[in-house]
Structures are given as C-alpha cells and as structure tokens.
Amino acid sequence: HDPHSVVLWAPEPGVLISADALWQNGFGVIFPELEGESGFAEQRAILEMIGSLAPRLVIPGHGAPFSDVGAALQRAHARLDALSASLERNARHAAKVLVKFYLLEVRKVAMRDLIDHVAGARYFRVINERYFRMPFDEFVRQQVRELVASGAAVMDGDTVGDSGG
Secondary structure, three states: OOOOOOEEEEOOOEEEHHHEEOOEEOOOOOHHHHHOOOOOOHHHHHHHHHHHHHHOEEEOOOOOOEOOOOHHHHHHHHHHHHHHHHHHHHHHHHHHHHHHHHHHHHHHHEHHHHHHHHOOOHHHHHHHHHHHHOOOOHHHHHHHHHHHHHHOEEEEEOOEEEOOO
C-alpha cells in the first residue's frame, strides 16, 4: 500500500513478516499510483528484495503463512506487470478491493448505504474522478457487478453481500 511500509526479516530462521508487500497470491493495493505518484517501481523493488532474502517462510499481512515463496513471487510479479500495464486496471482493482474489504466488515449492506459509505472514502472518489468520470452511483454499481461476476460478492435484491470468497 505504502512505499514506506515496514517488513520484518529474521535471517536465522529465514522468516519474513511481509505485511502487504507479499501475500501468497498477490500484494496490497498500490495507492500512490492512483494519484499519479510512483508506486509500481517501489513494489517491484520490495519484491526483488524479498527474492534476494530467499525466506523459508512468509507471514503475510493477510492470509495464512506460506513457504512456497518462489511461486508467490512469480504470481506477484505477474500481477504487478498486469497492473502497471494499465493504470485503469489498477484503479478498477483498487475500487473493487475497497468495496470487498467493506463487505468483509459489514457482511451485507443495502446498495444505497454502500454508495453512501464509499462516497466518504477519499480514494474511491479519486479513482472515479481521475480514471473513469462516471456518475458516482453507476461507478459503485459497476464495481459491485464485477465483484458479483467474479464470485467475490453476492446480490440479493438491492442488498450486496460478501460471498465469503
């Protein structure tokens, strides 16, 4: 999320606490890029640094600890390549993550209440204004439709829910 975040390295046991720099299947949203600041280069540098450490075990900020660090790094590099190739893709991904994390917290919410909630989220407004310029309600609804299509959310009438996935 932040190029100034901290990872913790214990060289003797080969354990890395990676925070949001490396998960088993990715990494955290690269927020600086949403505002036109550098973030992809910093993420690439931290992934390369993690690779050079060759940890035996990674304890990520989200998800279970994992030991197949090489495969996780390959997935992370591929994801970084895809996101950095399209600023709009990165922005759309960030918007969906913001909605998904809110759904993890509340479990389900009326669409109107979700729209009101994300209207107060600075990055959600920045993403829409900078990259999409859609009517705000429609922008939120589009993110929800994409989350539902991917299986990450469910709709029941006008209620959006976390799918558990």
